[in-house]
Amino acid sequence: MIIKMLLGISIVFCSCRIGILISKKYIYRLDELEEIKNDFQIIENKIKYTYDPLENIFLEISELSNSNISQLFSQVAKKIKQEGTEKAWKDSIKKLDSSLTKEDKETLEEFGRLLGKINKEGQINQIKYVSNLLEIQIEKAQKEREKNETIYKKLGLILGIGLVIIIY
Numbered sequence: 685m686i687i688k689m690l691l692g693i694s695i696v697f698c699s700c701r702i703g704i705l706i707s708k709k710y711i712y713r714l715d716e717l718e719e720i721k722n723d724f725q726i727i728e729n730k731i732k733y734t735y736d737p738l739e740n741i742f743l744e745i746s747e748l749s750n751s752n753i754s755q756l757f758s759q760v761a762k763k764i765k766q767e768g769t770e771k772a773w774k775d776s777i778k779k780l781d782s783s784l785t786k787e788d789k790e791t792l793e794e795f796g797r798l799l800g801k802i803n804k805e806g807q808i809n810q811i812k813y814v815s816n817l818l819e820i821q822i823e824k825a826q827k828e829r830e831k832n833e834t835i836y837k838k839l840g841l842i843l844g845i846g847l848v849i850i851i852y
Contacts, residue, residue: 688852695851696844703840710829712783717825719753720792721818728811731804738799739764752782770796788825791817 723745730741742761746754756776763772773796777789784792795814799807 692848692852695848696841699840699844699847700837701840703836703838703843706840707833707836709783710825710833713785713788714822714825714829715750716753716782716784717788717818717822719750721815721822723749723753723757724795724811724815724818728808728815731807731811738769752780756780756782769799770801772796773799788821791821 726745726748727741730736730744736744739761742757742764746756746758746761748754749757759776759779760769760772763775766772767775774793777792777796780789791814794817795810798810802810
């Protein structure tokens with residue numbers, strides 16, 4: 685009897701934990717989008733006020749950002765000289781292991797299209813445009829988080845309890 689009770693408790697605990705882990709992807713996505721938006725602000729300021737090459741700007745941002753986003757900027761910085769800015773950016777976005785959705789990545793790809801090909805004002809305008817698109821994605825991510833985070837947590841608990849009831 686005690687073994688059944690412990691097994692039931694562990695099943696409920698594990699299913700709750702799975703629900704929490706699934707719900708965290710919404711938190712991670714929102715954090716990553718906000719991090720990227722902040723990084724774009726840094727890029728914009730660096731382009732405005734310094735004459736650093738993009739490679740150096742991306743390396744500096746890779747040191748300031750969290751792990752997933754840091755990898756993105758680090759990879760781009762390494763590939764810029766060999767592949768060019770646009771190709772390096774697109775390839776790095778495709779290889780990015782993160783919580784970002786396909787739509788988020790398409791928005792980010794927009795950033796690399798003209799970067800390094802146009803004058804300073806054009807690049808700043810491109811950054812502002814993509815930042816506005818990112819703001820829309822952040823709003824969507826917030827709504828999805830609010831909607832889905834508690835659902836997955838509760839669903840994990842309910843499925844765990846249901847599984848225990850079915851087993852016993």
